[in-house]
Amino acid sequence: MYSLLGGIFLGWSLGANDASNIFGTAVSSRMIKFWTAALLASVFVILGALISGQAGIETLKSLTSFNISQAIISSIAAALTVSVMTFLGLPVSTSQAVVGAIIGIGIINGQLNIAGLGKVFICWFTTPIGGALITITLYKFLAFGYNYLKIGLFGSDQLLKTCLIISGSYGAYALGANNVANVTAVFVGAGTLSIFGAALIGGLSIAFGILTFSRPVMETIGKKLVSLDPFSALMVSMAVGITIHIYTIIGVPVSSSQAVVGSVIGIGIIKGASTVNTHTLKNILLAWFLTPVIACLIAILITFGSYLKYTGK
Amino acid sequence: MFKFFFKQENKVEELIYKYLENFQLICENFEKAVFSCIREPLCEEFNFLKEQTDKYESKADDIIDEINNLMYGKVLIPDSREDIMKLLHALDKIPGYLEIVLFMIKYQKLVIPEKFFKDIQDLIEVSLEACEALSKQIIGFIKKESGTRILMNIIDKHESHCDYIEKRLIQKTFSSNIDPFIKLQLKELIICMGDISDQADRVSKMINILSMKRRV
Numbered sequence: 308m309y310s311l312l313g314g315i316f317l318g319w320s321l322g323a324n325d326a327s328n329i330f331g332t333a334v335s336s337r338m339i340k341f342w343t344a345a346l347l348a349s350v351f352v353i354l355g356a357l358i359s360g361q362a363g364i365e366t367l368k369s370l371t372s373f374n375i376s377q378a379i380i381s382s383i384a385a386a387l388t389v390s391v392m393t394f395l396g397l398p399v400s401t402s403q404a405v406v407g408a409i410i411g412i413g414i415i416n417g418q419l420n421i422a423g424l425g426k427v428f429i430c431w432f433t434t435p436i437g438g439a440l441i442t443i444t445l446y447k448f449l450a451f452g453y454n455y456l457k458i459g460l461f462g463s464d465q466l467l468k469t470c471l472i473i474s475g476s477y478g479a480y481a482l483g484a485n486n487v488a489n490v491t492a493v494f495v496g497a498g499t500l501s502i503f504g505a506a507l508i509g510g511l512s513i514a515f516g517i518l519t520f521s522r523p524v525m526e527t528i529g530k531k532l533v534s535l536d537p538f539s540a541l542m543v544s545m546a547v548g549i550t551i552h553i554y555t556i557i558g559v560p561v562s563s564s565q566a567v568v569g570s571v572i573g574i575g576i577i578k579g580a581s582t583v584n585t586h587t588l589k590n591i592l593l594a595w596f597l598t599p600v601i602a603c604l605i606a607i608l609i610t611f612g613s614y615l616k617y618t619g620k
Numbered sequence: 621m622f623k624f625f626f627k628q629e630n631k632v633e634e635l636i637y638k639y640l641e642n643f644q645l646i647c648e649n650f651e652k653a654v655f656s657c658i659r660e661p662l663c664e665e666f667n668f669l670k671e672q673t674d675k676y677e678s679k680a681d682d683i684i685d686e687i688n689n690l691m692y693g694k695v696l697i698p699d700s701r702e703d704i705m706k707l708l709h710a711l712d713k714i715p716g717y718l719e720i721v722l723f724m725i726k727y728q729k730l731v732i733p734e735k736f737f738k739d740i741q742d743l744i745e746v747s748l749e750a751c752e753a754l755s756k757q758i759i760g761f762i763k764k765e766s767g768t769r770i771l772m773n774i775i776d777k778h779e780s781h782c783d784y785i786e787k788r789l790i791q792k793t794f795s796s797n798i799d800p801f802i803k804l805q806l807k808e809l810i811i812c813m814g815d816i817s818d819q820a821d822r823v824s825k826m827i828n829i830l831s832m833k834r835r836v
Contacts, residue, residue: 336697336698337694337697337698338697338698340694446836450836453836454835454836457764457765458764459762459763459764460700460703460704460761460762460763460764460834461626461629461630461632461633461696461700461762462764463764463834464629464696464697464700465625465626465629467697468626468697469625536699536836537697537698537699537700538836539836
């Protein structure tokens with residue numbers, strides 16, 4: 308059980324950080340109360356992990372072979388990377404940190420599933436692009452219907468609120484299904500956990516992170532990134548859910564933060580406005596490159612460190 | 621749709637319609653009061669109708685306060701909350717102007733000279749027609765009905781007409797041979813009457829901007 312602590316910590320920090328990508332815009336703009344969002348996100352993250360988390364777990368565990376100590380090292384390396392990047396104020400992707408750490412372990416083992424890694428890298432690159440494309444398509448179709456529907460101000464307000472809750476719950480389901488692999492896949496690879504056990508523990512730890520520490524991030528993320536009108540916020544929320552769900556079906560854990568950024572850029576393309584400031588975009592790109600590299604290096608350093616012996620001289 | 625989950629929102633909507641009904645009552649009482657004053661200056665009927673107008677104006681304030689309290693309780697999404705409060709506060713200035721006009725007539729003991737009757741009557745009628753159209757435009761905006769732009773154009777025409785009458789009245793006032801002090805009092809009254817349609821026009825244009833803003 309103690310060997311799982313690194314993974315549980317990672318799950319906790321993932322829940323605390325990434326729930327904001329799903330409900331952040333709605334909570335920070337006070338469209339939905341924090342506790343409504345947190346409870347829904349927690350329930351749906353667990354459901355997503357249990358029902359659809361298997362594919363991602365299979366992909367990550369196939370990237371290299373692990374023993375239990377390497378599984379612990381990779382989860383600690385990923386958790387440390389997430390903490391360091393968060394400390395530096397850079398938007399961090401847990402998926403990239405975990406894959407970076409697994410690559411580190413793979414380098415030590417001299418065994419890396421290049422085809423699997425290629426699939427993961429392609430998905431990383433296409434996540435923001437997919438987010439943007441899905442947002443643009445959704446916006447075009449749904450805006451047409453929304454403008455021509457004779458729903459009054461109060462009706463549209465209620466419709467937007469209801470859709471935000473539904474799409475947020477769907478996003479949380481997709482997040483749980485997609486990102487649970489980051490938390491516990493390495494332990495499945497090491498043979499410590501069954502896939503169901505990994506999905507359950509991973510889902511619970513993410514939910515724990517959402518319930519205990521997501522509030523400050525949720526309340527600020529929407530304001531930090533960009534202020535969106537309610538319809539655009541709904542489109543971003545829906546597009547993020549769909550994007551993550553698509554990658555869940557493909558079986559690759561991706562970054563919900565990058566899906567959000569892609570979606571917001573998509574809104575900017577539609578409206579002909581700059582929706583993400585250059586500084587934020589630079590930080591995202593920097594973190595995109597640094598996260599897997601740092602996680603990989605930390606995993607290698609910890610592994611070497613674990614081989615060091617005190618000789619007494 | 622989903623009415624059960626949005627009791628507070630539905631209450632705000634009902635309160636807005638209640639406010640608009642009350643707004644109509646204020647306008648009706650105001651009109652009767654001014655016309656009674658024209659017929660018979662400072663009569664008892666005028667005092668009664670002024671009190672009625674004050675009563676409805678105070679009721680309008682109570683409704684606005686109730687809506688405010690609900691809004692601070694985070695009813696509606698922030699954009700809609702901001703739009704509605706902006707709109708109601710702008711609209712609520714009109715009953716204020718109506719009250720000021722009656723206040724001036726009562727406490728400055730203003731007697732409108734007979735030669736101004738027709739123009740004052742026109743100014744009040746056209747201003748109140750603008751207010752009536754504004755009330756319909758607000759309902760149209762809330763219910764997302766078509767025709768709000770047409771109503772905006774009607775209000776704009778009424779406002780221009782009122783401006784014309786207002787200028788003519790001021791000109792007539794100062795070219796008449798009434799007491800200079802009364803001239804100034806009348807000028808103040810006419811300007812205040814003109815403010816009614818000006819504010820109606822401002823609110824109407826605000827609705828148009830809000831409608832455009834809400835299109836996605």
